[in-house]
Amino acid sequence: MVRLHDVFKTYPNGTKALRGVTFSLESGEFAFLVGPSGSGKSTVIRMLIGEIAPTEGGIVVSGFDLTTIKPRKLPYLRRRVGVIFQDFRLIDKKTVHDNIAFAMRAVGASVKEIRRRVPYVLDLVGLDAKAKSYPPELSGGEQQRVAIARALVNNPDLIVADEPTGNLDPARSLEILTLLQKINELGTTVLVVTHEKSLVDKLSRRVIAIDDGRIISDGTGGYYGYEEY
Numbered sequence: 001m002v003r004l005h006d007v008f009k010t011y012p013n014g015t016k017a018l019r020g021v022t023f024s025l026e027s028g029e030f031a032f033l034v035g036p037s038g039s040g041k042s043t044v045i046r047m048l049i050g051e052i053a054p055t056e057g058g059i060v061v062s063g064f065d066l067t068t069i070k071p072r073k074l075p076y077l078r079r080r081v082g083v084i085f086q087d088f089r090l091i092d093k094k095t096v097h098d099n100i101a102f103a104m105r106a107v108g109a110s111v112k113e114i115r116r117r118v119p120y121v122l123d124l125v126g127l128d129a130k131a132k133s134y135p136p137e138l139s140g141g142e143q144q145r146v147a148i149a150r151a152l153v154n155n156p157d158l159i160v161a162d163e164p165t166g167n168l169d170p171a172r173s174l175e176i177l178t179l180l181q182k183i184n185e186l187g188t189t190v191l192v193v194t195h196e197k198s199l200v201d202k203l204s205r206r207v208i209a210i211d212d213g214r215i216i217s218d219g220t221g222g223y224y225g226y227e228e229y
C-alpha cells in the first residue's frame with residue numbers, strides 16, 4: 001500500500017528534512033508516526049499525498065510511483081489517499097454537508113452518489129445531526145470529525161492524518177483516535193501523526209518513530225525507549 005525506500009528530502013533552502021527513511025504499510029494496516037518537532041513527520045505526510053517530491057529514494061503509494069508521477073496524474077492519487085490536516089481546512093461558508101459534498105464533486109462524483117454517500121459518512125463520524133450547521137458553529141472535536149468524514153468520503157485506500165488531535169482535550173483525542181481505528185477496521189489503511197504519547201501507549205498499535213529525518217524505531221505496543229515527542 002505504502003512503500004518508502006531510503007527517502008531523502010532536502011528543501012530548497014538546504015534543510016535536510018529526511019535522511020534515508022524506509023518503511024512500508026501493508027493494506028489494512030494502522031500505524032502511528034511519532035517524533036519530536038522538526039523531525040520530518042509532516043514532510044513524510046506531504047510526500048505521501050504528492051504535495052512535495054523526494055530528493056532521492058523511492059515512494060510508492062496505492063500503486064502510484066511518486067518519484068515519476070506526472071502532475072496531471074496527481075488527482076488520481078488524491079482520490080486514493082484521504083488527508084486530515086491539523087487545522088481542519090474546512091470552508092466556513094459551506095454547511096457540514098456541503099463541505100463533504102464539495103470533496104466528492106472535486107473528483108467528479110454524481111449527484112446521486114453524493115446524496116447517498118454524504119449521509120453515510122456523517123453517520124459514521126456521529127455528526128448526522130449537524131449536517132446543516134456551519135463549521136464555526138461546531139466544537140473543535142466536531143470540526144475534526146467533519147475533516148475525517150471529508151477525508152474518507154471518496155472511499156480512499158489510505159488515510160493520513162497529521163496531528164488530528166492537535167487542539168483537543170484527552171477525552172476528545174481518544175474519541176478521534178477510536179474513530180480512526182474504526183475506519184481502519186472497515187478496511188482503510190491509516191497512518192496517524194501524533195504527539196499524544198499517553199494515548200499511543202494505551203492503544204498498543206504499530207509505532208514508527210522518526211528523529212532528525214531518520215526512523216529510529218518501528219514496532220508494536222510502545223514507544224521503544226523514545227521518551228520525548
Ligand SMILES: Nc1ncnc2c1ncn2[C@@H]1O[C@H](COP(=O)(O)OP(=O)(O)OP(=O)(O)O)[C@@H](O)[C@H]1O
Pocket residue numbers: 011012013015016017035036037038039040041042043044
Ligand atoms: N517548506 C520548507 N522549507 C524549508 N524547510 C522546511 C520546510 N518545511 C519543513 N522544513 C524543515 O524540515 C524539517 C522537518 O519539518 P517537518 O515539518 O516535517 O517536521 P515535523 O516533524 O512535522 O514537526 P512538527 O511536530 O513541529 O510539526 C524541519 O527542520 C523544518 O524546519
Ligand SMILES: [Mg+2]
Pocket residue numbers: 041042043162
Ligand atoms: Mg508537522
